[in-house]
Amino acid sequence: xxxxxxxxxxxxxxxGQEVILRCVPISNHLYFYWYRQILGQxxxxxxxxxxxxxxxxxxxxxxxFSVERPDGSxxxxxxxxxxxxxxxxxxxxxxxxxxxxxxxxxxxxxxxxT
Amino acid sequence: AQSVTQPDIHITVSEGASxxxxxxxxxxxxxxxxxxxxxxxxxxxxxxxxxxxxxxxxGIKGFxxxxxxxxxxxxxxxxxxxxxxxxxxxxxxxxxxxGNKLTFGGGTRVLVKP
Numbered sequence: 099x100x101x102x103x104x105x106x107x108x109x110x111x112x113x114g115q116e117v118i119l120r121c122v123p124i125s126n127h128l129y130f131y132w133y134r135q136i137l138g139q140x141x142x143x144x145x146x147x148x149x150x151x152x153x154x155x156x157x158x159x160x161x162x163f164s165v166e167r168p169d170g171s172x173x174x175x176x177x178x179x180x181x182x183x184x185x186x187x188x189x190x191x192x193x194x195x196x197x198x199x200x201x202x203x204x205x206x207x208x209x210x211x212t
Numbered sequence: 213a214q215s216v217t218q219p220d221i222h223i224t225v226s227e228g229a230s231x232x233x234x235x236x237x238x239x240x241x242x243x244x245x246x247x248x249x250x251x252x253x254x255x256x257x258x259x260x261x262x263x264x265x266x267x268x269x270x271g272i273k274g275f276x277x278x279x280x281x282x283x284x285x286x287x288x289x290x291x292x293x294x295x296x297x298x299x300x301x302x303x304x305x306x307x308x309x310x311g312n313k314l315t316f317g318g319g320t321r322v323l324v325k326p
Contacts, residue, residue, distance in 0.1 A: 102255070129312060131312075131313070131314075133314075133316075139318075140316050140317065140318050140319070141256070141302060141304075141314075141316040141319075142316070143313040143314060143315065146312055146313055153312070154312070154313055156313070189255060189256065191256075193312070196312040197244060197263065197306065197312065198244050198261060198263035198264075198306070200246075200258050200261065201258075201312075201314060202258075203248070203255040203256035203257070204255050205253070205254055205255040206255055
């Protein structure tokens with residue numbers, strides 16, 4: 099069964115460093131998402147992406163964040179200058195369509211900022 | 213703005229007993245509703261979804277959920293739990309807007325006693 103994959107599974111970085119989290123969505127999916135879950139808190143929407151542009155972003159997704167689909171398979175989340183409060187589990191998801199179409203989630207990347 | 217509340221943070225249930233997880237949502241129109249399960253170290257797996265039609269929906273692993281518009285609820289049930297059902301369960305509401313973001317509840321952690 100096709101699945102969303104994410105790398106790395108765990109990333110440790112120092113405050114102020116740039117990180118890139120990578121995702122490979124399911125191949126025939128057209129919509130891509132990033133969510134995050136700070137330890138002990140809710141899963142929060144960050145951004146959705148379709149047709150090579152951002153469809154919607156949350157207030158969390160400020161200028162420090164960017165997303166890209168550099169080729170036909172990868173979908174990346176970049177944090178330019180990490181802060182301690184960026185420590186969280188980051189989930190990538192993809193879907194074939196919108197509305198009632200299921201979003202398939204990857205296993206997540208745990209980002210630890212020290 | 214849409215929101216989801218899961219009143220129970222933890223539930224402990226004996227193996228073989230029934231399980232009900234509560235979910236209340238706030239959304240301006242008929243929502244798309246989802247239940248996801250997260251096992252340790254895993255991503256979010258969809259159990260079931262509701263978007264229209266029959267208000268009692270069946271999902272995977274023997275789960276079902278009932279949409280009650282009058283109560284703004286979408287409670288998840290299982291008649292007889294198995295030890296493998298120990299996990300965290302998330303209720304989510306989906307937007308029909310272009311961004312298609314999911315808004316999650318805080319989750320309910322289910323512990324299964326032998």
